[in-house]
Amino acid sequence: MPGLAAGFLAMVQRDLLLVWRRPGDLLNPLVFFIMVCTLFPLAIGPDAEVLRDIGAGVTWVAALLAMLLSLNTLFLSDFEDGSLDQLLLSPQPLPLLALGKTLAHWMSTGLPLMVVSPMIVLTYKLPTDVVPVMMVTVALGTASLSLVGSIGAALTVGLHRGSTLLSLLVLPLAMPLLIFGARTVSLAAGDEPYFGGLNLLAAYLVGALALAPFATAAALRISNE
Amino acid sequence: MPGLAAGFLAMVQRDLLLVWRRPGDLLNPLVFFIMVCTLFPLAIGPDAEVLRDIGAGVTWVAALLAMLLSLNTLFLSDFEDGSLDQLLLSPQPLPLLALGKTLAHWMSTGLPLMVVSPMIVLTYKLPTDVVPVMMVTVALGTASLSLVGSIGAALTVGLHRGSTLLSLLVLPLAMPLLIFGARTVSLAAGDEPYFGGLNLLAAYLVGALALAPFATAAALRISNE
Amino acid sequence: MTHKLKAERLSLFRGERCLFHSIDFALESGELLLLRGPNGSGKTSLLRGLCGLLDFDDGILSWDGEDIGRNRQDFRARFAWYGHKTGFKSDLTAEENLRFERHLRAASGRDIREAIDRLGLTRQRQLPVRSLSAGQQRRASLARLLLSGVDVWVIDEPFTNLDAEGRGLVESLVAEHVGRGGMAIVATHHDMLDGQPVKTLEIGQ
Amino acid sequence: MTHKLKAERLSLFRGERCLFHSIDFALESGELLLLRGPNGSGKTSLLRGLCGLLDFDDGILSWDGEDIGRNRQDFRARFAWYGHKTGFKSDLTAEENLRFERHLRAASGRDIREAIDRLGLTRQRQLPVRSLSAGQQRRASLARLLLSGVDVWVIDEPFTNLDAEGRGLVESLVAEHVGRGGMAIVATHHDMLDGQPVKTLEIGQ
Amino acid sequence: MTMFDMGDYGPYVWTCFGLGLAVLVFNEWQARRRHKRLFRDVQVRVRAKEGEQ
């Protein structure tokens, strides 16, 4: 049997290749994120002060929603075309494969969000020295979301229920991320100390990394009956 | 051949029956809408004045996004299970069937949004006499969105592109709705005259009603090749 | 009244490749056309073109001498399509699906229940199409043909997933339809209605 | 080395209905088991249970005397599954899909290109699976079996959508595998490997 | 030289005209390049086919 690392890497590579073939999937959450962030000024009006007040909140809500929506399809196409069957039947440990898929998911959704997040800082007229904090929190938060969300995605994959159930499952788990994340950025924008928030986000990520793959694997076996 | 009205009604009825069988689909945009509207106060903080400023905008952005996301599946399942083939081959005029599907779509997405929109008025501490204006604008706006969106959904149905392309196509057409809608509600909240906006929304709806079904029908034939 | 379906010089390209070129055939009421050819020769594509789901790159299709391509809408009531996909909503039962389709095209006057019984799905009547086995789903979509009062049945690989009894059923349904003066065009890799007069069109040689 | 796969008292319920009850069989290396039964009798469900995609409601499955259900993971390397769905990502070519699956299970040492040529898909090598015809997709997923170095092939209706040549190919692939000391369990409505020694299991009577 | 200062608006005005020029040049260049590439592409393909026969 091929080695564990080989299986994991092949999984990551396959999913990235798929994204590459359909750049639409990559752009999906990104476009959504940018859309939400640009629609707000349109709907609310151009008052600079109001915009500054809501900048961090809008960014984080947009990022959370973008991730939630993209999670819906994380295992769906594999379920529908039968390749999930093949993954489940493989002698490779399933948590590892699930982690591979999650990593590829983050690289194709969270990472682009992180890259464009500075743009938001400018649009909402936040002070420019918030940029690094914004990028770090978004990176940590989206990675945790990918992991936690993969559990929800695995649980709901066979149910043909759209994303409602998934959102309901994942949202309570994601709420702390939203609150810490937005708060950290706001604090940084107001020139106040913000390291506490960053530490919490990092701790959350470590926990998710240790537990989520196993939960996801178990959920996949149950869902694919 | 059965009559035109029979075909139209059967179409509406079938799609509503499907929603009934899978209430998840009905809840999807609704849950999304409520989620967006409640996440904001969480992320931004409870400052009443800021909330009041952004209330109308948040509602409208949330409604627009909820509709956009639900549009993605408007024709997708029909395409995938082959029932779109059967609709296209039916001697019934396709624009009428498309209109039937759009009506069912609005009844299962726009209507619930309209019903819950007063809740937002309360959450964001807007004056309560905005409620009727809010409901009317949301009803008009979501109906137009269903119609215009059905064109985009029909154009992208066979492309396996997720909702990015669809959003990109529909958004420019929907922006006037967003701007008029949010502006009208804000004006009403500030006790200013708002009938101009209502009239524009109504005019948009009439135009969309007259043209969209034909464009959708043409697009469906093209996409299903 | 007998009708005549005539195809002249049909051709179709896919990507860089010519799937078929200059196909001609003519079919009258009461005749069956078997379409044969190896995998990937373009049978499915040809059938989809015939019933109007895609456009040929060249050629003319006519019904009683009238060009069908000129005004497709007038001829939709004449064709019924049975392909790889069931065309049913999988959350509804077969009966609900068929009841909806009643409103889409002319009916043969047969009862829906009766058709379902005939196809051997009596026990599955309450199940949504999603829960049916592969073969049961194919049977259910055969009911569509049975219930429609349409001239031309266009059928793609009807024997897929069916057991011996199901295959016999398909044969007798097609034979009945043709016997009543209908036409049928069937793409299949198997033999069908041995010993009865059928036209055959080979493509992809 | 010969192995032995043994099933005792397998049963499965679906909804209110008992699909099958108390099924027993035993299979040794070099043997082929044909699974037969009418539409909806539970063949697909039985096969999915055998390779571990769903759990039986009762019964024991053992490999060389060891209970497989006790620790499925140890036995995954022994089963390969070929069902109604291709199991391929439709945006990738068959070759890319197969190259990925190389990393999932033991390989037979065969070359991917060679397998693709053998299945008659040489000209379609550049096409994404999505653009292949129905039969070509089935052929492509046969390559998975060919490339895997796995003991038991579990196959659901392999002849679907295949032309005469493709059906011959399936038969010779299975015969080869069994000849090399593999096992195969095949659900089909058609006859297969006539005249050679096969075990048959009928369900749903 | 004051001509080029444009009051205090030199940078604004000149970037605009520069961009205008850039867009014109880009369009012309892109149009020519695409045609040339396609032509060569078709040529290669046709020759390959002729060679086959």
Add this chain to the structure above:
Amino acid sequence: MWTFFHKLGSPPHFYRLSLLFSPWLAIPGYLLIAWGTYTGLFVAPEDYQQRDAFRIIYIHVPAAYLAQMTYAIMAVAGAIGLIWRMKLAHAVAAAAAPIGASFCILMLVTGSIWGRPMWGTWWEWGDPRLMSALILLFLYFGLIAMRNAISDTAKADKACAVLAMVGALNIPIIRFSVDWWTSLHQGATLIRRGGPAMDADMLWPLLANLLGFSLVLGAVLLRRIRTEVLYRERRKRWVRDLVLGSEAA
């Protein structure tokens, strides 16, 4: 006359004739732009309010007009292609989209550069004129994205034609919205009742640039259509002869 058009509609003829026509548009076009730009920059008097910043008008306004005109061309071509099944019309629509998008970007960028000194901001969310320009750009992007997403040319043509027509209907709606609430942006100065509200010295270079840009648009469009025609007909005999012929030459 009709035979002329008929000939023009046939791909090989169009391919040959377009090469003849395009310099007749391009050369006068570039000359007009050169004169207009020079005069606009150095000869026209400065505006009493905006002073020299107003000279941006000589790029901004032609860009704005062309961005809209190209969209109109595309929508009309799409309609012709869809209704009369004229293949050349689809080629026109396909060729027009990227050019239109480039002018649309030029309009936005020059406009926002102009806005910096005039309004003190690069971009004003919610300003109707600015928004409608942005929407136009999104419409272009949508069309280009959709054409890229569909691999089958014939299908892409039809889908884009439908989309272009729908988008065209939206443009008046957007324009209408301008009247509804106040805009920072200038009202119509050129086309309005009572003639243009502008000095002749300022006006002539603007008109020259407008005409010049339009001619250049025509020339570039012809070139691109030619490329499209070549691509679409690449399997035809005349292309084979043409391609092999040029080898001999």
